[in-house]
Amino acid sequence: MQKPLLFGCLIFTFLSGCLETQSSKGQDSPPLTQPVVEPQEEDPNQVTSLLGTALPEKALPAKVKQRRQAQLDEARQKYERTPDSLENIIWYGRRLAYLGRYNEAIHLYSVGLDLFPDSYRLLRHRGHRYITVRKFGEAIEDLQRAAFYARPAANAIEKDGLPNRLNKPLSNTKFNIWYHLGVAYYLKGNYDKAISAFKKCMTFANNDDLMVATTNWFHLTYRKIGNQEAADQLLQKIHRRMDIIENYSYHQQLLLFKGVYTDKTLLERAEQENNALNPTLSYGIASWHIFNGNIPEGKNILERILLSPNWDSFGYIAAEADMLSLSNL
Numbered sequence: 474m475q476k477p478l479l480f481g482c483l484i485f486t487f488l489s490g491c492l493e494t495q496s497s498k499g500q501d502s503p504p505l506t507q508p509v510v511e512p513q514e515e516d517p518n519q520v521t522s523l524l525g526t527a528l529p530e531k532a533l534p535a536k537v538k539q540r541r542q543a544q545l546d547e548a549r550q551k552y553e554r555t556p557d558s559l560e561n562i563i564w565y566g567r568r569l570a571y572l573g574r575y576n577e578a579i580h581l582y583s584v585g586l587d588l589f590p591d592s593y594r595l596l597r598h599r600g601h602r603y604i605t606v607r608k609f610g611e612a613i614e615d616l617q618r619a620a621f622y623a624r625p626a627a628n629a630i631e632k633d634g635l636p637n638r639l640n641k642p643l644s645n646t647k648f649n650i651w652y653h654l655g656v657a658y659y660l661k662g663n664y665d666k667a668i669s670a671f672k673k674c675m676t677f678a679n680n681d682d683l684m685v686a687t688t689n690w691f692h693l694t695y696r697k698i699g700n701q702e703a704a705d706q707l708l709q710k711i712h713r714r715m716d717i718i719e720n721y722s723y724h725q726q727l728l729l730f731k732g733v734y735t736d737k738t739l740l741e742r743a744e745q746e747n748n749a750l751n752p753t754l755s756y757g758i759a760s761w762h763i764f765n766g767n768i769p770e771g772k773n774i775l776e777r778i779l780l781s782p783n784w785d786s787f788g789y790i791a792a793e794a795d796m797l798s799l800s801n802l
Contacts, residue, residue: 518576520606522784523793531573532782541571559589566598567634573785575605593623597650604653605785607793609661616654620673623647628677637719648677652687656787659694660794667694681715689723689757692730696764704730722788726757736761740774749780752788759792772799 520528533541545568552558552565562585569578582599589595600615628647637643655670671691678684688707695704711727725742728734736758743755755778762771778792 518574520575520784523607523790523797524779528784529782531785533572538572541568544568545572557588559585559592559594562588563594563598564634566602570602570605571634575602575785578602579606591622593619593621593626593650594646596622597646597653600657601649601653604657604660604787604790607790609657612657613654613661616650616657619650620654623650639718641718643680643682643719645677645679648674648679648683651677652683652690655687655694656690659690659697660787660790662794662798664694664698682718682720685711685715685717685724685727686720689720689727692727693757693760696760722751722754722757726754726761729757729761745781747780748777749782750774750777752778752781752783752786752792754788756788756791759795763795768799772796775799 518530522528545565548561548565548568552561555561562581566578566581566585569575569581579599579602582595582602585595586592586599596615596619600612600619603609603612603615623646626646628645630642631644631646631649633640633642651670651674655667655674658664658667658670668691671687671694674687675684675691678687688711692704692707695701695707708727708731711724711731713728713733715724717724725734725739729736729739739754739758740750743751743758745751755774759771759774759778762768762774775792775796778789779796781789783789
């Protein structure tokens with residue numbers, strides 16, 4: 474009668490030993506059914522679109538990227554030598570942004586604002602990059618503060634980090650503050666405040682490039698609220714023979730609204746690879762179709778804009794915002 478009990482004990486001892494062996498092995502390596510997964514490092518510069526998609530790394534030609542990296546290295550060395558220099562902070566941040574490292578630039582500007590809390594220049598640059606990463610509320614707050622602190626200051630030409638074909642800086646600090654504030658309000662859908670910002674911006678638009686850039690967004694804002702008369706008045710100063718050095722896309726889309734160009738002509742100019750469109754020019758074309766009641770064609774163009782790799786342009790961001798609003802109709 475005791476043999477079964479002895480046999481059962483032997484089996485229990487054998488199984489316990491197997492389980493102990495398996496458990497001890499598990500301390501060294503996981504079971505085969507649970508492979509080791511290396512933790513993925515979170516990209517500090519990851520940007521998410523308004524539509525909830527993760528946007529890719531900024532695409533740059535190899536030579537351009539190499540040149541900008543060299544400029545960044547130089548700016549970083551200057552900053553590391555004198556980290557409490559306002560100029561060094563600004564240029565290090567700008568060089569980071571030119572490589573698509575927008576969140577790093579924002580962080581650096583924030584460090585700078587701990588040292589220079591009233592710097593309208595730092596607030597202007599951080600506000601700009603908050604727009605790029607789709608944080609419009611933060612952008613508006615920064616740019617409002619920049620406008621406040623800049624009031625008593627003398628206006629100044631802002632040096633170009635990416636010079637135009639004539640190597641001639643065209644913009645000034647106060648223009649950039651009000652321009653970016655107007656764009657942030659537009660993208661957020663706060664059109665009344667955008668109008669106020671663009672009116673102020675116009676007082677600092679002292680050349681044709683700045684005038685067409687401001688007029689473009691100002692005109693679209695009036696069209697958004699259905700004020701056709703005010704929008705048309707803005708077009709009166711727009712003509713073909715303007716002295717444009719940089720903002721050709723804004724100039725051309727304004728001429729589309731004025732009836733000088735056709736949408737077909739400009740769409741051909743906006744064509745890129747893989748069925749994508751130049752965001753700056755084609756956003757105006759999409760808006761032209763939508764304002765004229767051809768919503769399906771306008772939406773089609775918006776969708777093609779979102780195929781472009783240039784997701785950091787204001788036209789691309791505005792296309793996201795419009796796609797979001799159209800999807801809610």
